[in-house]
Amino acid sequence: MSFQLTSGICERIHNIKNDEEQEALTQTTPTLQVLSIKKVGPSTTAADRYRVIVSDGEHFLQAMLATQLNKFVEDDEVVKNSIIVIDKFTCNFVQDKRLLIILGMHPIHKATEKVGSPKALNNASEAATPTVQKPVSTTGTASTSTATQSHNASTSAPRQQQRNAKGQTIFPIESLSPYHNNWIIRARVTQKGDIRPYSNQKGEGKFFGVTFMDESGEIRGTAFNQAVDELYEKLQEGKVYYVSKAKVNLAKRKFSNVQNEYELSLERITEIEECRDGTAPSVRYNFVSLGDLQNIPKDTLCDVMGVVKEVGDSTELLSKFNKTVTKRELTIVDRTGFSVRLTLWGKQAEQFTQTDQPIVAWKGVKVTEFQGRSLSMISSSSMEVNPDIPTAHALRGWYDSAGNSQSFHAQSSGGFSQGPVTFDSSQIQLLNDVKESEMGTGDRAEFFSARATIMHIKNDNLAYAACQKENCNKKVIEQHDGWRCEKCDISFPKPSYRYILSMAVADCSGQAWLQGFNDAGQVVFGVPADELMELKDRDEEGFNKAVAKAIGYTFNFTCKAKQETFNERVRVRYGIQKILPLDYKEEAHNLKELLSSAWAQ
Template sequence: MDESGEIRATAFNAAAVDFYDRLQDGKVYLISKAKVGLAKKKFSNVNNEYELTLERNTEVEECADATDVPAMKFNFVSIGNLQDVAKDSTIDVIGVVKEVGELSSITSKATSKVIPKRELTIVDRSGFSVRLTLWGKQAEQYDSTDQPVIAFKGAKVGDFQGRSLSMMSSSTMHVDPDIPEAHALRGWYDAAPSDQKFQSHTGSMPSGGGVAFDRAEIRNLNDVKVSELGMYDKPDYFSARATVMHIKSDNISYPACPTQGCVSDYSGQAWFQGFNDVGQLLFGMSADELVDIKVREASPELDRSASISTSIGDVTRGHQRAQERDDVRYNQVMERTIGTTYNFACRARQDTYNDQTRVRYGISRIMPLNYREEAKYLANLLLTSEWAR
């Protein structure tokens, strides 16, 4: 940053290694021969339409005698307004650290590396609280125990428990910064009652498994798997649009068991699980009605079309004919579901059974396609999205 504003600079691979030890927070540098490109707004909240890429031939020289160094600029979002911020956005937020979690760790499935993590609960004057996760060295080195005010720049917004925040490699945090917002927050918190209650964003989430369908956040099935959703110590939520390809019917006769089906989109396939509401939409009938078709035992009393006879052979043949008719009807119900596309709101969560760990995708909501709404959304993209301008 300089006196005119700020810009994001990124280095990759060998250039990142080269500049890692040479660039330090709070120091001033002269930078030349950097590559200028359009800013990727999805990964940055810096107020600039452009960004820099530092390459191997980029020249960086420290200005040892620099004066009037500009202060860090923030664009804070209130914790109470996080519900209005899109998932995966990067934001600036400031809050008082109300609670500090123990240092723990997770193991990355992609790299098998152990990654330290620590969770903070921060609050502000909106009366809301939010969980923020520190990773790596930030988690290990955090040692503040006196409920400091911390300004976080470039934190990523997640949807765990309604809304959550997570630090990224490019995020920074500033403890008790000398800015008006921090002073005001410190005064408010110190004057507040010690037993003041704060509202989390969990209660603001819609019902039905804690997740809503969002067209703007649809993820393809391959992306869900590659991103390792649900692989760690918390469930992840996502929206998907997929077509039913197959339904496992071996345990469908037990109403308490989930219906499990294979769904597919252009990127791949996955097994989704759903319970009563999902089954009713898929099959057009209740679980009891479907179970009745599957396990109905034909008898002269149930099969009125069978002739009453004292012959054991006639009764047996009537039983077989009725059973065949029920099998045909049951298979027809199953086949009607195949090839239909739905919008899904899902939860990905790791599950261990018989010493085998895998991720299960549970259906929180299922909705038939509303082609009017789908067309309206696509038309709006043509008018408002950055790539359409």
């Protein structure tokens, strides 16, 4: 085969003077050589980005690959000295240099040597006059003449540049950067979060986040305070909008799972106009099968699709900020024969009422670990019920014909044990040793025995109002007709209180916070939660004295150390599995045996 690079194209791109020149160039499909490929360091949640240098044989340019083209590099289809045809591109002006953004390409040959002696383009006066480029010749089963290749590269049918109704050029999301302000994107809203409060050194306010997507990629947008009032109602999930006059900033990666190094700051002057013409960009998924979740690291974000086999009741939990959060658990299955529990929160939990076993696609759900692999939606996750895509239609056909009659295996954590629930005095560990060994930070829970003294008990949220029905224990809500349990659909004149214990304990090495439930609370206080909460209602001072009375006592604990994520924060939680008062007779016996052992001799 013989190929010819598109002569002079790098210089023409470098010397673009206006939008008209850029538009004319972006309608061509130049043939270039890749001189180098360098990975740009990503965050833990964003995709890799690749910066490349491309050459037309005379000059070279810096370029960036759109993330959907990463597969060419990762599959070794494009390597150093490869010859490529750029099917779609745009340009940005970054630090006084043109940066080529490659949005579409296909490789045509893996060359072994660099073509020509390309030079850098510093400014227009230094650019060399285009010369006739010699073809790169290789051997192969097919033959393409130099003249034919040159004709194809320069006279390919121009692509239609996308414009809005006002005739303005639409930019792909992948081309946005802080160095270009006059842009308009046409994008679908794939996710819109709730309005949430914030508080920092500058004061208090509110914000919401939204994810935009087009054919080139995704970008996260955030609005604060007055911009929330202006824009929140204008944006609806699933609809397509023209968006302009927003700031492009470097992304705060810890707050987003969107694969883009930039994000949008939506302001009062930001223009949002619904697009009612043309086809809407479809959501791009990278599905992981339920059977493969065991191989996905905990806290990873992934896309899944499944049949919703079971829909649990919505329940309400009390968050650590003393706010009520709605929760609903679904059981989903797929063709791998596995079932997985997926948790919805907040608005998604309240609004999910489909009971006809729909097909649902989730984007950006978190892999969690609770009695095996499970999934959880977070603030930036999105879901689509019965999506009109081939994989969903295939899953529907399988389930209706065969899947609805088969049994499924629940995802397990590979022989994970719930651990001991008995105290072993010979295995006591110091609290500081537990922390320094980072116990519980892996995918599995770890268990330890400790002997510690209670130093402080949080008494502002010591118990919750629970259902009186046996084996329910769900939180009840006070209404005009009494205390109502949504799960049991029953109202009671009064609730049955249950302990939720959070206390600081200490030994000779240090301190740790332990969490426990009703059984632990009854051991610590010696009375049921109903009795202590009744005391709080009629005698606040007496209640405080009762709590203070429990401080200073030493107990033997069996605890479970487990890393968990709550409100997108990762921490190790020490849960009380069993709590026992000291048995001084047994302790004396143990000391006697220790003094008689070889260790004491």
